Amino acid sequence: MFVVRPVEESDIAGLEELALAATPGVHTLPRSRAAIERAVERSVASFAAHPDVPGEEMYFFLMEAADPSDPSRRRIAGTAAIAATAGASGTFFAFRNDVLHQVSRDLNISHNVHALTLCSDLTSHSQLSGFYLRSREGAGVEAALLSRARLLFAAIAPHRFGDKFFASMSGMTDAAGRSPFWEALGRKFFQMDFLAAERLIEGARNRTLIVELMPHYPVYVPLLPGEAQAAMGQVHAEGKLPFRILSDEGFEPDEYIDIFDGGPILRAHKHALRSFHAGMTRTVNSVQQDEGNDEMEGSYLVAAAGEGCFRATIADCAPSELSDGVVLPPDVRRLLAVGDGDDVLCVKL
């Protein structure tokens, strides 16, 4: 059984080991010991903070494969994070795919031309990042648990987040880490390879040097080489799973793409997310109150609904539609550390 919980300082060694397996330029989790320490520290402080408005908080979660028969044995199965605001102390840059209208009435010609505009529209959005699943081959429902648990937390503590969320998906690169989109655009301004640039800025998209180097004028898409155009909005093979999970959750690849590799940026208003509009807050009961409720039975993501003791897992249960109760299996109660009378948030898997 899997459980997602906030990261703790004791997880640092495990995270370091995990990071070794991740692909540079594709996965955005911290890699060096120092970076991991900073990330964990920042997350612990963020969970402990009581922000008036979303600020620089970054919430870092990990998923454990817990062995129910021996709760002392556990293993990190993946990570996921969410930042309260994408810009944090800076500005989050993305390319907006604008449609420019070119018209000549006298020639009776009219074209819509796509152009990429460097913009800071997403700065105040909350940003999902750092999704990394150790065993991607044959991954099951735990992948959805890992990805969506962040949003359950956001639904439980909406004041910690913006009204809009996005997640930047890794774009297309070849086996050598070469990005066709970067070759056509970023390279001309950065004068270096894609991976070198990603390393230099540590994957961040909110650095001042971006506005110093990247073009301030719209980039006309028809002028890009075909290979770069084809890469726009295409997700890296390793990003297909999170892409599908977030699409199911309610995210849409709309008008934004990543400024470096052209990967799609999924975006949603919180009202469009299932964790928000289809989440049911229920009180844990021991006795089923509502017998004719079998339509509601099924697999759910269930999260302990207290901000200070967030835990999420997958449970087969039947949240009552007409009353406000839910009965959870004992192992789930243990994993979530909840008992009768505690609130949980349930969302259909």
Added chain:
Amino acid sequence: MFVVRPVEESDIAGLEELALAATPGVHTLPRSRAAIERAVERSVASFAAHPDVPGEEMYFFLMEAADPSDPSRRRIAGTAAIAATAGASGTFFAFRNDVLHQVSRDLNISHNVHALTLCSDLTSHSQLSGFYLRSREGAGVEAALLSRARLLFAAIAPHRFGDKFFASMSGMTDAAGRSPFWEALGRKFFQMDFLAAERLIEGARNRTLIVELMPHYPVYVPLLPGEAQAAMGQVHAEGKLPFRILSDEGFEPDEYIDIFDGGPILRAHKHALRSFHAGMTRTVNSVQQDEGNDEMEGSYLVAAAGEGCFRATIADCAPSELSDGVVLPPDVRRLLAVGDGDDVLCVKL
């Protein structure tokens, strides 16, 4: 009692009389006999059409004050319209209020500067227009009926419309029809008065000459005179009522304003509109089936749910929550021309 229905050819004389009372530059309904005839003809053809995708259709509604004791006596109380796509055969232009990020790391200065960009983003949206209520003083719930009936029709026939809707609200002008926003911007390119320009282009925002004359580069808001900045997004006094009604319906004044007078453009995804997400389709019954349903009782907008026989009015009724029936008062059944077994769409007023 009021009823909203599609306009018919026999309404032309009444519409001509109504148009005399409307304020130029503020109300967007057609004014000349010829323009009214064209609009009615286009609307009749639109209702009769079976479009595969939203196109050039324009649906033109009017509201009648019907006398229940003598249904032969009726009087036009107002008009409202909705276009399947704002651009129709052209491109709909608006100013998008972009945020540009100006940053100097070395000076530790960072500004967000607002800039208005001429854009065609709204071209494929469906557009509400032509709202005009004869008696605005002391207008009651019939104002909401008139405005929202269009959206009930859209909810009944969603394939006729886009997924997103907008309505451009008249901007601030003084008693002489002078627009401070126009003085600062449009005048410099059009070299004429606001009202002269509006007359020339007949209020349309999808004309080629707009792209010929208006600026292609972003207009930095701080460079506009204070008076023009103050007018941005401000609604004309006569627009306050429709603004409130549409805001209640779920529209939000987000990043777009009108290119001529700077009035706000309200925008919504259909899922955010009450007519869509809170509309209940019910079958007309003669007998109340569900007695314990008094929570649902109240004033509703009720529309006949057939595309070919659209009618909407206000009714006190109690759509059943658990079953699919509703009992309507006899006069409402008459107004909507529905009987037992017909479907109606009900939305709380």
Added chain:
Amino acid sequence: MLVVRAIQEQDLDGLLALASRVGSGMTTLKPDRKALGQRLEIACASFAEQIPPPQRDYVFVMEDAARGRLAGVCAIKAAVGLDDPFYNYRIGTLVHSSNELKVFSRMDTLYLSNDLTGCAELCSLFLHPDYRSGTNGKLLSKSRLMFIAQFPQLFSEKLIAEMRGFQGPDGKSPFWDSLGHHFFKMDFDRADDLTALGKKSFIAELMPRHPLYVAYLPKEAQEVIGVVHADTVPARRLLEQEGLHYEGYVDIFDAGPVLQARISELRALRESELVRVEFTEAQSNQPPAIDPIMIATTAMRDFRVIAAGTQPDGSAALNREQADLLRCAAGDVVRALSLTPRKPAHA
């Protein structure tokens, strides 16, 4: 002997005959009697000063007086872009630098502009193939600068000349194929035809409006920016001798360079001199001089220019035939300038 002179009403047939030899590529000289007739009318009204200076179109013909036929044509448009917008791309520079990354990128940039609106333009130069020898081409092209030197007050501050841009052996324009084509979905010849019909401004409406980095274009397109067509190299050199320079403006279709000059800095204004006509007994059929000079009359209405040999003392004495071509008499004031700069320009 050839004389370049202001066009006259009776030149229409001769002009049409010349235009029929032009072929494609020159949009202002199509063999269309109606269009040429209109142009002739405006030109005559221009020399007669019957229309305001900015609307004038001074057309000159080169006449083979002995054979009574026209050998060439050239023109000066007093001001471009006042009816239809006149578009160019201007090459600018933008520097993107980051101290932190130690990156300093100096990028060329294309700006769609109407900057040259109101400039005078040298245009419509065509010399009949039968006369392409000796200094005839030089005289035809440069005679216009003598006119400007005589009447500088009729022109704005700047003079331009659009040069035909590079085309490959297959007649294709790499610049068009890489830029314009994406926004028109039509080939260069079709776009060029529209230009000939006076539709250039409409086409410009479809060109990208935002500044473009040259680096976005393929290498073969970058390389031809400001490069003239192989056939136009000599014409460019002649104008550069006279003080016109490529200053970063190019054609929006083929990226051919626009040469430009401040009128006050033209060699013709700096160096030409007014002299009184003297006569010499030299024979008319003497071989062309090594170092000829242009001699121009000073009245607008029947403006005339010839090339003449210099005397051993450098003075500009005319023989009888030359004086007849210029229609001038001893003691008349004429303007003189060496046909070729005496020393090479510094640039």
Added chain:
Amino acid sequence: MLVVRAIQEQDLDGLLALASRVGSGMTTLKPDRKALGQRLEIACASFAEQIPPPQRDYVFVMEDAARGRLAGVCAIKAAVGLDDPFYNYRIGTLVHSSNELKVFSRMDTLYLSNDLTGCAELCSLFLHPDYRSGTNGKLLSKSRLMFIAQFPQLFSEKLIAEMRGFQGPDGKSPFWDSLGHHFFKMDFDRADDLTALGKKSFIAELMPRHPLYVAYLPKEAQEVIGVVHADTVPARRLLEQEGLHYEGYVDIFDAGPVLQARISELRALRESELVRVEFTEAQSNQPPAIDPIMIATTAMRDFRVIAAGTQPDGSAALNREQADLLRCAAGDVVRALSLTPRKPAHA
């Protein structure tokens, strides 16, 4: 008698004394011993040709030899914008026209540009108030053009000079108040101080990047674009005599004009001549000639320029004192150019 000469290492104290008289408004000549010392070092290395041409900074001083003090300073920077980006606004034209509405709007437009990157720059001109008489100012400013005429191959194609922009009687810049101020929330003096600290490129990062229509600015700001400060009018006129022109580039803060020229078209290159030194017995303390000429030496290392009176026959004979100032002997080759153009420029 005054001589303009290449600066030398021992001039630091004198330079500092001059700089202390400059006051605000000249950012390249602040009375800071360390900064001036560094500049002097680069200047000496420049004249000694120890650093690559684009990095050079040629600083000249005007020396009152009799009194052993420095009367003025001026400089030529070999290339601007190669370390920190060099920003200007360029004034362009965009035409918006609609045939349907019969509207034709010709709009001036400001483009933020780095177009002048790599140009040589005339800068740091300062004449001590005690010496502001006669032709001293002229000599100081124009002596630099004699240097360029002698060594044109050391410079890129273009030369520029930034002129101080218009300020009202209250010292305020209407252009700054209407444009820059909105993007900085700081007043002009503070921005100017940052410029002095070499922070101009950082400030440019905050300026609006998209082209701006001049019509957006208030009238008082529109009117001062390209207008020089009242105190700078004479300096502008001097450079215009030499062939520099305002070509639509202005300072991003105060919209002061940038004058520019093709180096090959400078009067100093067109008209200066190399001559051999002859001596005359004329007295050294004769009154200044009416039509003086500049005489410059031809070696870089100890480059020197004086103004001398012409002989009745127009030749450039020197008396003993003048030859001493130039450190030249009879038979040496010097470069000569009239201090003022013999005939007014056309422009």
